[in-house]
Amino acid sequence: MGGIALIIILGELDQVQKSFLIVAITIGLMLASGRIVKFIPASLVALVVITVALPFVGALLEEVRIGPLALNSAIDYIGRIPESIPTLEIPDLGGSTLLTLLLPALSIALLGSIDSLLTSVVMDNITGGRHRSNKELIGQGLGNIASGLFGGMASAGATVRSVVNIRSGGRTALSAATHSVVLLTLVAGLSGVVQYIPLAVLSGILILTAVGMFDWETMRKAHVAPRGDVVVLFATMAITVLVDLTVAVAVGVALALIVHAVQARQRKATIAEDGSATYRIRGPLSFLSADHVFSSLRNGHSTLSLNLKDVHYVDMSGAKALLTFIDHSEKAGVDVGLEEVPAHIEKRLVALANPAQYERLKTTVEPA
Secondary structure, three states: OHHHHHHHHHHOHHHHHHOHHHHHHHHHHHHHHHHHOOOOOHHHHHHHHHHHHHHHHHHHHHOOEEOOEEOOOOOOEOOOOOOOOOOOOOOOOOOOHHHHHHHHHHHHHHHHHHHHHHHHHHHHHHHOOOOOHHHHHHHHHHHHHHHHHOOOOOOOOOHHHHHHHHHOOOOOHHHHHHHHHHHHHHHHHOHHHHOOOEHHHHHHHHHHHHHHHOOHHHHHOOOOOOHHHHHHHHHHHHHHHHOOHHHHHHHHHHHHHHHHHHHOOOOOOEEEEEEOOEEEEEOOEOOOOHHHHHHOOOOOOOEEEEEEEEOOOEOHHHHHHHHHHHHHHHHOOOEEEEEOOOHHHHHHHHHHOOHHHHHHHHHHEOOO
16 A cells, blocks of 8 residues: 555645645644544545635735745645536447457456455455455446446546545445535536635645555564565555556566465465364465455354464465454454464564554463
8 A cells, every 4th residue: 555655645746835835734634623523524624624714814825935935836726627417328339449449448447456456455454344356346347337328437446535434434335325426416516616625635635644544564564574575565565656556466466476486385375173163274374365264264253263383484464464353353352362373473473563463462372
């Protein structure tokens, strides 16, 4: 997510240069309202307050300077948007048109799928839930088909808006449906109001959200993480910023597979039940198998015991997945115990754990 966050921040630098003061006020107001007003999203508070106040104080803000440097040289607005609802248009796919559009359509579908699944994984990490990939992608495909018939562009899961939604209290599909209805209302009937929203306010909201998207914990643990994983992390981040997300994902997966092939003797980990609520994990606990292993353990037991004697390798993804699984299990009222943990695996878990996870490990890891 670091690469996407950097792209968002870099994309807003133009508004920061033009309207630094408004961007700063937006961020400050969001931080303050997030602490004081819990039942209204901080981004909405900042958007409404600054949009309403700006016509009265905009001229004063333009005069604020530090020496010769103006902190607010210009204020850009969204501007007027079309109010009419587009009509249904059936495209002509005869002749060579279909073949011409096939490759671009596949490229857009691939990028959209990667983007949506990435968004879903980020939401899983925040909420502790588990998305349904097929449901997400089928729904996205049907929605994009309908959008295209009305002249719209293909869309995908929006990580930034999803993070804002989650942090504002949204947890179900109702929040996404409400988002769509509100957008339709704004486009169809309130464009006269929307046109006065300053772009600098939106930039402030996006910048603060992007900062929150950074996995700061992983960055702080980079010096104790496996070197191969660190290379994959920063290479993917750099390629996301310099090229695009699709290339970054492809290169990142290729590098991760190479690192895995060099470090691990097996391709995937397997899991078997030794007894009642006792499971033995065998093989490398890595990004290739962590999702399968821990999703299969969500079986309703009130206690779980994991035997890691035969786990000889764990990468950053595997370690973080195990630590996150313990966190979410505790929140769900499930007691998790780790048995026969190899010394080097325990050392890696301790190194990558945050303070709260480290305290849980003290009671979770059972002595040999």
